[in-house]
Amino acid sequence: MCSMGAPAKRRATYEDLLAVPEHLVAEILDGDLVTQPRPTALHALASSAIGSELFNLFHSGRGGPGGWIILFEPELHLHGDILVPDVAGWRRERMPEVPDAPAFELAPDWACEVLSAATAAVDRVRKMRIFAREGVRHV
Secondary structure (H helix, E strand, C coil): CCCCCCCCCCCCCHHHHHCCCCCEEEEEECCEEEEEECCCHHHHHHHHHHHHHHHHHHHCCCCCCCCEEEEECCCEEECCEEECCCEEEEECCCCCCCCCCCCECCCCCEEECCCCCCCHHHHHHHHHHHHHHCCCEEC
């Protein structure tokens, strides 16, 4: 006797992501469309503070080594996954200039997620696993 299992789950597409209302942040993780509320003001303040320090020291080289491209909330397209870390950085030897593109297929060298109650589970498990697969240092 042959039994039929549940139908295969459809992988989310970029069109699915674009259809998400603007008041949500959407990502595709392991083929699943994952949505979260936009960050709160305190979350935005924390990521802005981290990003501005890193930008001055590592992107601009003011008071620090320079040599990096530092971006806030870049859209990353990494082997079928679409992620939006709070802050990400690429060494300039790997990305000498920021391309004029809506998303990046080159994995960053470093990514930062500001954790909050709404984002911690996804950031600590699903996104961290994808960043590790891509060789991205993450905090």
